[in-house]
Structure formats: C-alpha cells, structure tokens
Amino acid sequence: xxxxxxxxxxxxxxxxxxxxxxxxxxxxxxxxxxxxxxxxxxxxxxxxxxxxxxxxxxxxxxxxxxxxxxxxxxxxxxxxxxxxxxxxxxxxxxxxxxxxxxxxxxxxxxxxxxxxxxxxxxxxxxxxxxxxxxxxxxxxxxxxxxxxxxxxxxxxxxxxxxxxxxxxxxxxxxxxxxxxxxxxxxxxxxxxxxxxxxxxxxxxxxxxxxxxxxxxxxxxxxxxxxxxxxxxxxxxxxxxxxxxxxxxxxxxxxxxxxxxxxxxxxxxxxxxxxxxxxxxxxxxxxxxxxxxxxxxxxxxxxxxxxxxxxxxxxxxxxxxxxxxxxxxxxxxxxxxxxxxxxxxxxxxxxxxxxxxxxxxxxxxxxxxxxxxxxxxxxxxxxxxxxxxxxx
Amino acid sequence: xxxxxxxxxxxxxxxxxxxxxxxxxxxxxxxxxxxxxxxxxxxxxxxxxxxxxxxxxxxxxxxxxxxxxxxxxxxxxxxxxxxxxxxxxxxxxxxxxxxxxxxxxxxxxxxxxxxxxxxxxxxxxxxxxxxxxxxxxxxxxxxxxxxxxxxxxxxxxxxxxxxxxxxxxxxxxxxxxxxxxxxxxxxxxxxxxxxxxxxxxxxxxxxxxxxxxxxxxxxxxxxxxxxxxxxxxxxxxxxxxxxxxxxxxxxxxxxxxx
Numbered sequence: 117x118x119x120x121x122x123x124x125x126x127x128x129x130x131x132x133x134x135x136x137x138x139x140x141x142x143x144x145x146x147x148x149x150x151x152x153x154x155x156x157x158x159x160x161x162x163x164x165x166x167x168x169x170x171x172x173x174x175x176x177x178x179x180x181x182x183x184x185x186x187x188x189x190x191x192x193x194x195x196x197x198x199x200x201x202x203x204x205x206x207x208x209x210x211x212x213x214x215x216x217x218x219x220x221x222x223x224x225x226x227x228x229x230x231x232x233x234x235x236x237x238x239x240x241x242x243x244x245x246x247x248x249x250x251x252x253x254x255x256x257x258x259x260x261x262x263x264x265x266x267x268x269x270x271x272x273x274x275x276x277x278x279x280x281x282x283x284x285x286x287x288x289x290x291x292x293x294x295x296x297x298x299x300x301x302x303x304x305x306x307x308x309x310x311x312x313x314x315x316x317x318x319x320x321x322x323x324x325x326x327x328x329x330x331x332x333x334x335x336x337x338x339x340x341x342x343x344x345x346x347x348x349x350x351x352x353x354x355x356x357x358x359x360x361x362x363x364x365x366x367x368x369x370x371x372x373x374x375x376x377x378x379x380x381x382x383x384x385x386x387x388x389x390x391x392x393x394x395x396x397x398x399x400x401x402x403x404x405x406x407x408x409x410x411x412x413x414x415x416x417x418x419x420x421x422x423x424x425x426x427x428x429x430x431x432x433x434x435x436x437x438x439x440x441x442x443x444x445x446x447x448x449x450x451x452x453x454x455x456x457x458x459x460x461x462x463x464x465x466x467x468x469x470x471x472x473x474x475x476x477x478x479x480x481x482x483x484x485x486x487x488x489x490x491x492x493x494x495x496x497x498x499x500x501x502x503x504x505x506x507x
Numbered sequence: 508x509x510x511x512x513x514x515x516x517x518x519x520x521x522x523x524x525x526x527x528x529x530x531x532x533x534x535x536x537x538x539x540x541x542x543x544x545x546x547x548x549x550x551x552x553x554x555x556x557x558x559x560x561x562x563x564x565x566x567x568x569x570x571x572x573x574x575x576x577x578x579x580x581x582x583x584x585x586x587x588x589x590x591x592x593x594x595x596x597x598x599x600x601x602x603x604x605x606x607x608x609x610x611x612x613x614x615x616x617x618x619x620x621x622x623x624x625x626x627x628x629x630x631x632x633x634x635x636x637x638x639x640x641x642x643x644x645x646x647x648x649x650x651x652x653x654x655x656x657x658x659x660x661x662x663x664x665x666x667x668x669x670x671x672x673x674x675x676x677x678x679x680x681x682x683x684x685x686x687x688x689x690x691x692x693x694x695x696x697x698x699x700x701x702x703x704x705x706x707x708x709x710x711x712x713x714x715x716x717x718x719x720x721x722x723x724x725x726x727x728x729x730x731x732x733x734x735x736x737x738x739x740x741x742x743x744x745x746x747x748x749x750x751x752x753x754x755x756x757x758x759x760x761x762x763x764x765x
Binding site for chain 1: 619621707708738741742745748749752753754755756757758759760761762763764765
C-alpha cells in the first residue's frame with residue numbers, strides 16, 4: 117500500500133510498504149477513505165519529537181471502512197464506516213475506566229521509553245514516535261487499529277467523510293480544551309492560535325456557554341477564519357500588545373480562561389522567544405513557550421490555563437511566580453477522544469457545528485510532501501489539509 | 508552447594524511459632540561471629556522470602572503476623588550476611604566454597620492490576636502461565652505439586668534449563684520459589700498480591716534474586732536476563748497486567764513500516 121513515511125527533518129515521502137495485518141485479537145484493519153495532516157504532525161516534520169525512526173508511517177486523523185477484524189472484535193463488521201480516535205486505549209485499565217483514555221496504562225508497547233522521559237507512560241498514539249507506542253499511522257491506504265472493539269465509532273448514513281473526520285482528533289481536542297475551563301455564564305476565553313485546534317476550541321467555548329472568545333494569531337486568513345467560523349474577536353499579535361489589549365477588552369480584569377493551542381513551537385518576536393530558540397538549537401531546551409508565558413501573564417486571578425498544544429520536553433523561564441500568585445488552575449494533556457466521539461457526533465448531526473468549514477485544501481495522498489511543506493510554511497492560506505489515499 | 512542447603516531450607520515453610528523468633532538470635536550472632544555458613548541459593552531465598560514475609564507479617568496486624576515479620580527479619584539478616592546464628596549453634600554450614608561470592612542481582616518491582624487478588628494469584632500459581640508474560644522464558648512445566656522445570660531462551664539458540672520449587676505459598680497472597688541445585692542461573696523469587704485501596708484492583712509486588720554465572724556463557728546469560736534487570740522485570744509485570752486486564756499484550760511487532 118501507499119503510506120506517508122517520515123524520513124527525517126522536513127522530509128516525508130510516499131512509500132510503498134506492506135499492507136497491515138491483524139496482530140492481536142482486538143485489532144481491526146481499516147481501508148482509509150480520508151486522512152488529515154494535524155498541526156502536531158509538524159512537530160514531527162520539524163524534528164522536535166524524539167524517538168522517530170526513518171520509515172515510520174505518519175498520521176493520526178483518519179477514517180475509513182472496516183475490511184478485517186480480529187477474533188476479539190464483535191461490534192464491528194466488514195464494511196462498517198468508522199472514525200478512529202488518535203489515542204489508542206484498552207478500555208479496561210484504571211484510567212480508561214475513568215474515561216481518561218489518553219492515559220491508558222496498557223496501549224504503549226514502549227512504555228519504558230516514556231517512563232524514562234515522563235515518569236509514567238501515557239497511552240500509545242498513531243504515528244507519533246516510538247516513545248508513544250511506535251504505531252504505524254493513518255496517512256496511508258490501510259491501517260491496523262488496536263482495541264478496535266472499544267475505539268472506532270460507527271458513522272451513520274447521510275454524513276460525509278469531511279463532516280465526521282475531525283472527530284478523530286481536532287474537534288474533541290478543541291472541545292476538551294474548552295471544557296477544561298469550566299466555563300461559566302459571562303466568561304471571556306482567550307485562545308492563542310487560530311489553527312484547526314484553535315478554531316474548534318473557540319467554537320466549543322461558545323457551545324459550552326462562553327460570553328466572548330478572543331482569538332490571537334498573526335495570519336490574517338486565520339484570524340478571519342476565527343471570526344467567520346467561531347464568531348471570535350481577533351487580535352493580531354504583530355500589531356497590538358496582547359496583554360494590554362486583553363486587559364482593556366475585559367474591563368481590567370483579564371480573561372477568565374486562557375487556552376494555549378500552539379504548544380512547543382510558538383513563534384513570536386519577543387526576547388524570550390529568541391532565548392527559547394537558542395536553547396532549542398543548543399539542545400538544552402526542547403520547547404518554545406512564548407505563548408504559554410503570555411497566556412499565564414494575561415490570565416485573570418483564579419482563572420484556568422488550558423493547554424491542548426503539545427509540549428514534548430523541557431522549557432525554561434516559565435512564570436511560576438505569576439501562576440502561583442494568581443492561584444491559576446492548569447489543565448493539559450492529550451485528548452481523551454473516546455468519551456467525546458458520541459456527543460460530538462450528535463453535535464454534528466444536529467448542525468451545531470460544520471467541521472468542513474475549516475478545510476482549505478483537498479489533495480491526494482501522493483501530494484503529502486508538498487502538503488506538509490505548504491502547511492508548515494502556511495502558504496496558499498493553508499489551514500487544514502485532507503488527503504484522499506485512493507485518488 | 509550441598510544437599511544440606513535444601514534440607515535445611517524448610518525453616519521458611521514452617522508456620523510462625525513463638526520459638527521461631529530469629530530476631531532474638533541476632534545479638535547472639537555478633538557474639539558468636541559473623542562467618543558465612545549459609546549457601547548461596549539459600550541466602551537468596553532467605554533474603555527474598557524474608558523481605559516478602561516482613562511485609563506479609565506486618566500487614567497481618569496480629570501477634571502471629573508480627574512474629575512472622577520478626578522471623579522474616581532474621582531471614583533477611585541471614586540472607587544478607589550469609590550468617591545464620593542458629594546454624595552456627597548447630598554447627599551447620601551450607602555455604603560450600605561459594606562463601607566469597609556476592610549476592611547477585613536483586614530486583615524489586617510492583618504494579619497495580621485491575622483484577623481481583625484471587626484471579627491473579629491462581630494465574631501465577633499455575634506456573635505454566637509464566638512464559639506468557641515473562642519474555643525470556645520459553646516454557647515452565649510442572650514436575651510435582653511444588654516442583655517445576657523451567658526453560659529460558661539461551662545464547663546461540665540453546666535453551667537454559669533448571670528445576671525450581673515453591674518454598675512458600677499463602678493462598679491468594681504470596682508465592683515464593685527458588686531454583687534447585689545444579690541450576691545454571693541460581694535464582695529465587697517472591698510475588699505478593701495485596702488488595703489495592705478501596706477496590707483499586709491488586710498490587711503485585713515481585714522480588715527476584717539471581718546469580719548470573721561467570722565466564723562467557725555467564726555474560727550471555729546475563730544478557731538474556733536483560734541488560735537492565737529491573738527494566739526486564741518491569742516489562743514482564745507490564746505484560747502480565749496487559750494480559751490480565753485486556754486479554755492481549757500491546758505490540759507493534761510485524762506492523763507495516765517504510
């Protein structure tokens with residue numbers, strides 16, 4: 117089959133690789149009909165996530181048709197159309213039973229690597245480094261899906277791929293980011309980053325009752341998308357002092373919650389960002405945290421800092437004093453996708469949200485290398501790319 | 508190693524009684540001397556079994572339990588020092604020519620498994636299940652009620668084999684075993700099953716002690732048991748947890764790759 121493989125920094129290729137096979141009783145094989153490139157794939161593309169190996173199959177946002185199931189999978193049949201959660205979870209462990217599926221105890225075959233880095237291992241992920249499972253990803257024509265008896269959600273007839281594809285990651289990720297803020301009537305939520313996760317976060321904040329959402333980015337087309345898709349007020353950080361403007365817009369109190377959808381590769385022109393870049397280049401630090409610092413400083417007292425953006429390792433100069441002095445609440449982590457699949461599918465069915473709105477590019481899997489480059493460089497006003505593996 | 512080592516071993520099997528207060532012998536030991544008079548495997552078994560028994564005894568919260576813990580403390584001392592005051596009094600030595608050797612490799616690991624204690628105990632007690640999660644084991648088959656024959660993947664396609672016996676078992680709570688004489692890799696282990704707090708499954712605590720032999724063969728054996736023994740044991744426990752909780756062991760071996 118054809119698959120998008122990682123070959124090093126800024127180097128992805130479409131390779132011919134063997135078709136996947138059932139390896140465990142609870143596996144299923146999916147013939148992929150749609151697959152997307154995620155902003156977090158750029159952390160791999162840019163070489164910032166450790167333990168990637170040449171030839172690893174990328175991709176964790178995919179859906180398709182069941183073509184084979186293992187002996188332990190009774191709820192799925194050949195021909196079922198499913199969306200696959202990007203977090204791989206067993207459904208049986210302490211964490212899964214508490215719906216914290218991205219913390220599954222049992223799904224990472226390389227747990228020891230993650231334990232060395234993080235103390236304890238989170239769940240395995242599709243196509244996201246060996247430390248996080250080493251599972252072959254879904255930017256391919258087929259994928260093997262472990263624990264298929266509890267993961268994939270069946271899609272009812274009448275919905276297109278594009279309407280439901282983002283249930284695999286970015287819609288639940290944005291929704292969880294907003295939900296973590298425990299939004300109260302009247303709340304103002306500031307969201308850094310108007311990429312796909314940022315956009316779903318903003319939309320979700322309104323679905324959860326926010327009074328106002330303020331979106332922060334520097335790309336006009338993304339800010340415009342935040343206005344049109346989510347109804348956010350927008351700030352271009354190249355033109356305004358973000359902290360001062362947020363203060364003014366909130367009557368001097370500050371946003372009730374701040375959300376960092378950007379993560380470890382924040383851009384920025386300030387002095388701390390230059391410092392972070394230096395630390396990254398010197399391999400002393402792994403993460404650039406300009407957004408997180410600004411979010412912490414901007415948040416109102418007693419507010420919530422929600423972090424769906426991915427951080428990988430170490431970062432410096434975090435304003436812990438500000439966080440402590442203001443009694444901030446921190447919420448973060450990978451998304452517990454499984455528990456959001458059903459309620460968010462219903463949101464799509466009811467028409468509360470139109471996820472297709474953010475798709476700017478529809479390409480074939482063969483075009484993945486140029487799609488990655490375009491998405492990274494944000495050329496052609498690229499916001500979200502969906503790939504068709506069979507075109 | 509001599510047969511005496513095996514014959515003297517069953518001290519650990521006895522029910523705790525007031526006259527088995529090894530701890531009271533400790534000051535005596537100092538008076539009498541600290542020479543090594545306990546054999547290698549027996550020392551390991553003492554150490555491993557003793558450590559487990561201390562915890563087991565203390566958690567019993569009864570007079571018998573505390574006596575057991577005290578006796579176990581004696582075993583640990585005996586294991587660690589290779590000196591048994593009781594043996595000295597009785598003029599017994601089981602150490603043969605091994606007295607100068609070290610205690611080998613000692614690993615302690617724990618894992619929480621979301622299954623009832625009894626289920627985990629019976630799975631483990633059926634020793635033939637062990638190769639399903641202990642990566643280096645090829646097979647274990649029972650040769651008696653308490654004895655078994657173990658085979659591990661060895662260097663150059665050969666397997667390393669040994670006989671073992673269960674030296675202590677408390678139903679649904681504890682199993683201790685050790686290899687018998689003539690083993691290439693003398694070893695001993697204990698697994699304890701403890702209820703997690705408020706219905707949070709079972710904590711499985713494992714202690715393993717083994718001696719990689721010397722020489723080239725020994726180096727290959729050591730490798731076989733893992734470059735980092737604690738990681739090997741942790742991996743084994745993780746596989747046990749996965750098997751028991753999910754019915755399978757997560758893997759990517761054999762998947763597609765570019």
